[in-house]
Amino acid sequence: MPHLQASAAAVPGSVQHLSFRVRExxxxxxxxxxxxxxxxxxxxTVPMMPSFxxxxxxxxxxxxxxxxxxxxFGMPLSVANKRTCIVIIELTLDExxxxxxxxxDAVDAVLDIDLASVEPAPPFGAGINTDFIAGMARDERGFTIVLDVRRVLSLDDIRQLSLARQAS
Incomplete structure:
Protein backbone atom coordinates (compact mmCIF):
# COMPACT_ATOMS: atom_id res chain seq x y z
CA MET A 1 0.00 0.00 0.00
CA PRO A 2 1.54 3.35 -0.97
CA HIS A 3 2.45 5.77 1.77
CA LEU A 4 1.03 9.25 1.26
CA GLN A 5 3.16 12.24 2.09
CA ALA A 6 1.30 15.47 2.79
CA SER A 7 2.97 18.75 1.96
CA ALA A 8 4.28 20.64 4.97
CA ALA A 9 1.59 23.22 5.69
CA ALA A 10 -1.47 24.13 3.71
CA VAL A 11 -0.93 27.29 1.72
CA PRO A 12 -3.69 29.92 1.99
CA GLY A 13 -5.84 29.76 -1.15
CA SER A 14 -4.80 26.16 -1.77
CA VAL A 15 -6.81 22.98 -1.48
CA GLN A 16 -5.38 19.57 -0.70
CA HIS A 17 -5.87 17.00 -3.44
CA LEU A 18 -5.09 13.31 -3.68
CA SER A 19 -2.99 12.71 -6.78
CA PHE A 20 -2.99 9.39 -8.59
CA ARG A 21 -2.20 7.89 -11.97
CA VAL A 22 -4.44 6.38 -14.59
CA ARG A 23 -2.25 5.03 -17.38
CA GLU A 24 0.52 7.59 -17.80
CA THR A 45 -19.03 -8.56 -11.19
CA VAL A 46 -22.62 -7.42 -11.62
CA PRO A 47 -24.28 -8.52 -14.87
CA MET A 48 -25.58 -6.04 -17.44
CA MET A 49 -23.58 -3.06 -16.18
CA PRO A 50 -21.60 -0.72 -18.44
CA SER A 51 -18.02 -1.94 -18.99
CA PHE A 52 -16.51 0.83 -16.84
CA PHE A 73 -12.21 7.80 -19.93
CA GLY A 74 -12.54 5.55 -22.99
CA MET A 75 -9.37 3.51 -22.46
CA PRO A 76 -9.16 -0.30 -22.12
CA LEU A 77 -10.24 -1.77 -18.77
CA SER A 78 -7.60 -1.72 -16.03
CA VAL A 79 -5.71 -4.91 -15.31
CA ALA A 80 -4.86 -4.98 -11.61
CA ASN A 81 -1.23 -5.19 -10.51
CA LYS A 82 0.52 -4.67 -7.16
CA ARG A 83 0.16 -0.85 -7.34
CA THR A 84 -3.50 -0.80 -8.39
CA CYS A 85 -5.71 0.76 -5.72
CA ILE A 86 -9.34 1.55 -5.14
CA VAL A 87 -9.87 5.12 -3.96
CA ILE A 88 -13.09 5.23 -1.92
CA ILE A 89 -14.81 8.58 -2.35
CA GLU A 90 -18.01 9.84 -0.79
CA LEU A 91 -20.44 12.12 -2.57
CA THR A 92 -23.84 13.45 -1.66
CA LEU A 93 -26.18 12.36 -4.44
CA ASP A 94 -29.92 12.96 -4.28
CA GLU A 95 -29.45 14.03 -0.63
CA ASP A 105 -3.22 2.52 -11.46
CA ALA A 106 -1.30 4.03 -8.52
CA VAL A 107 -1.73 6.62 -5.78
CA ASP A 108 1.01 9.26 -5.65
CA ALA A 109 0.67 11.87 -2.91
CA VAL A 110 -1.40 14.53 -1.22
CA LEU A 111 -0.75 17.85 -2.98
CA ASP A 112 -1.53 21.41 -2.00
CA ILE A 113 -2.90 22.90 -5.20
CA ASP A 114 -3.08 26.69 -5.33
CA LEU A 115 -6.49 27.42 -6.81
CA ALA A 116 -5.18 30.59 -8.43
CA SER A 117 -2.69 28.54 -10.46
CA VAL A 118 -5.24 26.07 -11.83
CA GLU A 119 -5.69 26.66 -15.54
CA PRO A 120 -8.83 25.83 -17.51
CA ALA A 121 -8.81 22.56 -19.42
CA PRO A 122 -7.64 22.81 -23.01
CA PRO A 123 -10.35 22.05 -25.55
CA PHE A 124 -8.30 19.08 -26.80
CA GLY A 125 -5.29 16.90 -26.10
CA ALA A 126 -5.74 15.54 -22.56
CA GLY A 127 -6.93 12.19 -23.91
CA ILE A 128 -10.19 12.33 -21.96
CA ASN A 129 -13.47 14.17 -22.34
CA THR A 130 -12.74 17.76 -21.25
CA ASP A 131 -16.13 17.86 -19.51
CA PHE A 132 -14.51 15.65 -16.84
CA ILE A 133 -11.75 18.19 -16.14
CA ALA A 134 -12.14 20.94 -13.51
CA GLY A 135 -8.72 22.34 -14.45
CA MET A 136 -5.03 21.73 -14.97
CA ALA A 137 -2.53 22.30 -12.14
CA ARG A 138 1.12 22.77 -13.07
CA ASP A 139 4.10 21.92 -10.87
CA GLU A 140 7.75 21.00 -11.39
CA ARG A 141 6.76 17.56 -12.75
CA GLY A 142 4.30 18.89 -15.33
CA PHE A 143 0.52 18.97 -15.33
CA THR A 144 -1.93 17.27 -13.01
CA ILE A 145 -5.48 16.98 -14.33
CA VAL A 146 -7.93 18.03 -11.61
CA LEU A 147 -11.10 15.99 -12.08
CA ASP A 148 -14.64 17.20 -11.63
CA VAL A 149 -15.88 13.92 -10.16
CA ARG A 150 -19.54 14.88 -10.46
CA ARG A 151 -19.09 15.16 -14.23
CA VAL A 152 -17.09 11.93 -14.37
CA LEU A 153 -20.18 10.35 -12.83
CA SER A 154 -23.12 11.40 -14.99
CA LEU A 155 -26.66 10.96 -13.69
CA ASP A 156 -26.97 7.81 -15.79
CA ASP A 157 -23.73 6.46 -14.30
CA ILE A 158 -25.05 7.14 -10.81
CA ARG A 159 -28.23 5.20 -11.61
CA GLN A 160 -26.09 2.30 -12.89
CA LEU A 161 -23.93 2.39 -9.73
CA SER A 162 -27.06 2.36 -7.60
CA LEU A 163 -28.37 -0.64 -9.57
CA ALA A 164 -25.03 -2.41 -9.11
CA ARG A 165 -25.25 -1.89 -5.35
CA GLN A 166 -28.82 -3.20 -5.22
CA ALA A 167 -28.10 -6.22 -7.45
CA SER A 168 -25.36 -7.62 -5.21
Missing part, protein backbone atom coordinates in the same frame (compact mmCIF):
# COMPACT_ATOMS: atom_id res chain seq x y z
CA UNK A 25 -1.44 10.71 -16.80
CA UNK A 26 -1.57 12.31 -13.34
CA UNK A 27 -4.98 13.18 -11.93
CA UNK A 28 -6.19 14.70 -8.68
CA UNK A 29 -9.37 14.89 -6.61
CA UNK A 30 -10.07 17.17 -3.64
CA UNK A 31 -8.98 15.25 -0.53
CA UNK A 32 -12.28 16.14 1.18
CA UNK A 33 -14.02 13.60 -1.11
CA UNK A 34 -11.61 10.76 -0.28
CA UNK A 35 -12.57 8.44 2.58
CA UNK A 36 -9.86 5.80 2.20
CA UNK A 37 -7.55 4.01 -0.18
CA UNK A 38 -7.58 0.23 -0.29
CA UNK A 39 -5.67 -2.43 -2.16
CA UNK A 40 -7.39 -3.74 -5.24
CA UNK A 41 -9.04 -6.94 -4.04
CA UNK A 42 -11.92 -9.16 -5.00
CA UNK A 43 -14.55 -7.25 -6.99
CA UNK A 44 -17.85 -9.03 -7.61
CA UNK A 53 -18.29 -0.51 -13.74
CA UNK A 54 -16.05 -3.31 -12.46
CA UNK A 55 -18.69 -4.46 -9.98
CA UNK A 56 -19.04 -4.13 -6.22
CA UNK A 57 -16.92 -4.75 -3.14
CA UNK A 58 -17.86 -5.48 0.45
CA UNK A 59 -16.36 -2.71 2.57
CA UNK A 60 -16.95 -3.55 6.24
CA UNK A 61 -20.45 -4.84 5.51
CA UNK A 62 -21.35 -2.09 3.03
CA UNK A 63 -21.77 -2.72 -0.68
CA UNK A 64 -19.64 -0.21 -2.62
CA UNK A 65 -19.82 0.04 -6.43
CA UNK A 66 -16.42 0.17 -8.16
CA UNK A 67 -15.84 2.27 -11.28
CA UNK A 68 -12.78 1.89 -13.54
CA UNK A 69 -11.58 5.43 -14.31
CA UNK A 70 -9.51 4.33 -17.31
CA UNK A 71 -12.54 2.64 -18.91
CA UNK A 72 -14.72 5.65 -18.04
CA UNK A 96 -27.88 10.66 0.21
CA UNK A 97 -24.28 9.85 1.02
CA UNK A 98 -22.92 7.49 -1.64
CA UNK A 99 -19.57 5.73 -1.44
CA UNK A 100 -17.97 4.85 -4.74
CA UNK A 101 -14.69 3.06 -5.43
CA UNK A 102 -12.48 4.40 -8.22
CA UNK A 103 -9.89 2.02 -9.70
CA UNK A 104 -6.59 3.84 -10.27
Missing amino acids: ARYALPIELVREIIEYGHVT IHGVINLRGNVVPVLDLAAR QEQRIGLVV
Whole structure:
Protein backbone atom coordinates (compact mmCIF):
# COMPACT_ATOMS: atom_id res chain seq x y z
CA MET A 1 0.00 0.00 0.00
CA PRO A 2 1.54 3.35 -0.97
CA HIS A 3 2.45 5.77 1.77
CA LEU A 4 1.03 9.25 1.26
CA GLN A 5 3.16 12.24 2.09
CA ALA A 6 1.30 15.47 2.79
CA SER A 7 2.97 18.75 1.96
CA ALA A 8 4.28 20.64 4.97
CA ALA A 9 1.59 23.22 5.69
CA ALA A 10 -1.47 24.13 3.71
CA VAL A 11 -0.93 27.29 1.72
CA PRO A 12 -3.69 29.92 1.99
CA GLY A 13 -5.84 29.76 -1.15
CA SER A 14 -4.80 26.16 -1.77
CA VAL A 15 -6.81 22.98 -1.48
CA GLN A 16 -5.38 19.57 -0.70
CA HIS A 17 -5.87 17.00 -3.44
CA LEU A 18 -5.09 13.31 -3.68
CA SER A 19 -2.99 12.71 -6.78
CA PHE A 20 -2.99 9.39 -8.59
CA ARG A 21 -2.20 7.89 -11.97
CA VAL A 22 -4.44 6.38 -14.59
CA ARG A 23 -2.25 5.03 -17.38
CA GLU A 24 0.52 7.59 -17.80
CA ALA A 25 -1.44 10.71 -16.80
CA ARG A 26 -1.57 12.31 -13.34
CA TYR A 27 -4.98 13.18 -11.93
CA ALA A 28 -6.19 14.70 -8.68
CA LEU A 29 -9.37 14.89 -6.61
CA PRO A 30 -10.07 17.17 -3.64
CA ILE A 31 -8.98 15.25 -0.53
CA GLU A 32 -12.28 16.14 1.18
CA LEU A 33 -14.02 13.60 -1.11
CA VAL A 34 -11.61 10.76 -0.28
CA ARG A 35 -12.57 8.44 2.58
CA GLU A 36 -9.86 5.80 2.20
CA ILE A 37 -7.55 4.01 -0.18
CA ILE A 38 -7.58 0.23 -0.29
CA GLU A 39 -5.67 -2.43 -2.16
CA TYR A 40 -7.39 -3.74 -5.24
CA GLY A 41 -9.04 -6.94 -4.04
CA HIS A 42 -11.92 -9.16 -5.00
CA VAL A 43 -14.55 -7.25 -6.99
CA THR A 44 -17.85 -9.03 -7.61
CA THR A 45 -19.03 -8.56 -11.19
CA VAL A 46 -22.62 -7.42 -11.62
CA PRO A 47 -24.28 -8.52 -14.87
CA MET A 48 -25.58 -6.04 -17.44
CA MET A 49 -23.58 -3.06 -16.18
CA PRO A 50 -21.60 -0.72 -18.44
CA SER A 51 -18.02 -1.94 -18.99
CA PHE A 52 -16.51 0.83 -16.84
CA ILE A 53 -18.29 -0.51 -13.74
CA HIS A 54 -16.05 -3.31 -12.46
CA GLY A 55 -18.69 -4.46 -9.98
CA VAL A 56 -19.04 -4.13 -6.22
CA ILE A 57 -16.92 -4.75 -3.14
CA ASN A 58 -17.86 -5.48 0.45
CA LEU A 59 -16.36 -2.71 2.57
CA ARG A 60 -16.95 -3.55 6.24
CA GLY A 61 -20.45 -4.84 5.51
CA ASN A 62 -21.35 -2.09 3.03
CA VAL A 63 -21.77 -2.72 -0.68
CA VAL A 64 -19.64 -0.21 -2.62
CA PRO A 65 -19.82 0.04 -6.43
CA VAL A 66 -16.42 0.17 -8.16
CA LEU A 67 -15.84 2.27 -11.28
CA ASP A 68 -12.78 1.89 -13.54
CA LEU A 69 -11.58 5.43 -14.31
CA ALA A 70 -9.51 4.33 -17.31
CA ALA A 71 -12.54 2.64 -18.91
CA ARG A 72 -14.72 5.65 -18.04
CA PHE A 73 -12.21 7.80 -19.93
CA GLY A 74 -12.54 5.55 -22.99
CA MET A 75 -9.37 3.51 -22.46
CA PRO A 76 -9.16 -0.30 -22.12
CA LEU A 77 -10.24 -1.77 -18.77
CA SER A 78 -7.60 -1.72 -16.03
CA VAL A 79 -5.71 -4.91 -15.31
CA ALA A 80 -4.86 -4.98 -11.61
CA ASN A 81 -1.23 -5.19 -10.51
CA LYS A 82 0.52 -4.67 -7.16
CA ARG A 83 0.16 -0.85 -7.34
CA THR A 84 -3.50 -0.80 -8.39
CA CYS A 85 -5.71 0.76 -5.72
CA ILE A 86 -9.34 1.55 -5.14
CA VAL A 87 -9.87 5.12 -3.96
CA ILE A 88 -13.09 5.23 -1.92
CA ILE A 89 -14.81 8.58 -2.35
CA GLU A 90 -18.01 9.84 -0.79
CA LEU A 91 -20.44 12.12 -2.57
CA THR A 92 -23.84 13.45 -1.66
CA LEU A 93 -26.18 12.36 -4.44
CA ASP A 94 -29.92 12.96 -4.28
CA GLU A 95 -29.45 14.03 -0.63
CA GLN A 96 -27.88 10.66 0.21
CA GLU A 97 -24.28 9.85 1.02
CA GLN A 98 -22.92 7.49 -1.64
CA ARG A 99 -19.57 5.73 -1.44
CA ILE A 100 -17.97 4.85 -4.74
CA GLY A 101 -14.69 3.06 -5.43
CA LEU A 102 -12.48 4.40 -8.22
CA VAL A 103 -9.89 2.02 -9.70
CA VAL A 104 -6.59 3.84 -10.27
CA ASP A 105 -3.22 2.52 -11.46
CA ALA A 106 -1.30 4.03 -8.52
CA VAL A 107 -1.73 6.62 -5.78
CA ASP A 108 1.01 9.26 -5.65
CA ALA A 109 0.67 11.87 -2.91
CA VAL A 110 -1.40 14.53 -1.22
CA LEU A 111 -0.75 17.85 -2.98
CA ASP A 112 -1.53 21.41 -2.00
CA ILE A 113 -2.90 22.90 -5.20
CA ASP A 114 -3.08 26.69 -5.33
CA LEU A 115 -6.49 27.42 -6.81
CA ALA A 116 -5.18 30.59 -8.43
CA SER A 117 -2.69 28.54 -10.46
CA VAL A 118 -5.24 26.07 -11.83
CA GLU A 119 -5.69 26.66 -15.54
CA PRO A 120 -8.83 25.83 -17.51
CA ALA A 121 -8.81 22.56 -19.42
CA PRO A 122 -7.64 22.81 -23.01
CA PRO A 123 -10.35 22.05 -25.55
CA PHE A 124 -8.30 19.08 -26.80
CA GLY A 125 -5.29 16.90 -26.10
CA ALA A 126 -5.74 15.54 -22.56
CA GLY A 127 -6.93 12.19 -23.91
CA ILE A 128 -10.19 12.33 -21.96
CA ASN A 129 -13.47 14.17 -22.34
CA THR A 130 -12.74 17.76 -21.25
CA ASP A 131 -16.13 17.86 -19.51
CA PHE A 132 -14.51 15.65 -16.84
CA ILE A 133 -11.75 18.19 -16.14
CA ALA A 134 -12.14 20.94 -13.51
CA GLY A 135 -8.72 22.34 -14.45
CA MET A 136 -5.03 21.73 -14.97
CA ALA A 137 -2.53 22.30 -12.14
CA ARG A 138 1.12 22.77 -13.07
CA ASP A 139 4.10 21.92 -10.87
CA GLU A 140 7.75 21.00 -11.39
CA ARG A 141 6.76 17.56 -12.75
CA GLY A 142 4.30 18.89 -15.33
CA PHE A 143 0.52 18.97 -15.33
CA THR A 144 -1.93 17.27 -13.01
CA ILE A 145 -5.48 16.98 -14.33
CA VAL A 146 -7.93 18.03 -11.61
CA LEU A 147 -11.10 15.99 -12.08
CA ASP A 148 -14.64 17.20 -11.63
CA VAL A 149 -15.88 13.92 -10.16
CA ARG A 150 -19.54 14.88 -10.46
CA ARG A 151 -19.09 15.16 -14.23
CA VAL A 152 -17.09 11.93 -14.37
CA LEU A 153 -20.18 10.35 -12.83
CA SER A 154 -23.12 11.40 -14.99
CA LEU A 155 -26.66 10.96 -13.69
CA ASP A 156 -26.97 7.81 -15.79
CA ASP A 157 -23.73 6.46 -14.30
CA ILE A 158 -25.05 7.14 -10.81
CA ARG A 159 -28.23 5.20 -11.61
CA GLN A 160 -26.09 2.30 -12.89
CA LEU A 161 -23.93 2.39 -9.73
CA SER A 162 -27.06 2.36 -7.60
CA LEU A 163 -28.37 -0.64 -9.57
CA ALA A 164 -25.03 -2.41 -9.11
CA ARG A 165 -25.25 -1.89 -5.35
CA GLN A 166 -28.82 -3.20 -5.22
CA ALA A 167 -28.10 -6.22 -7.45
CA SER A 168 -25.36 -7.62 -5.21
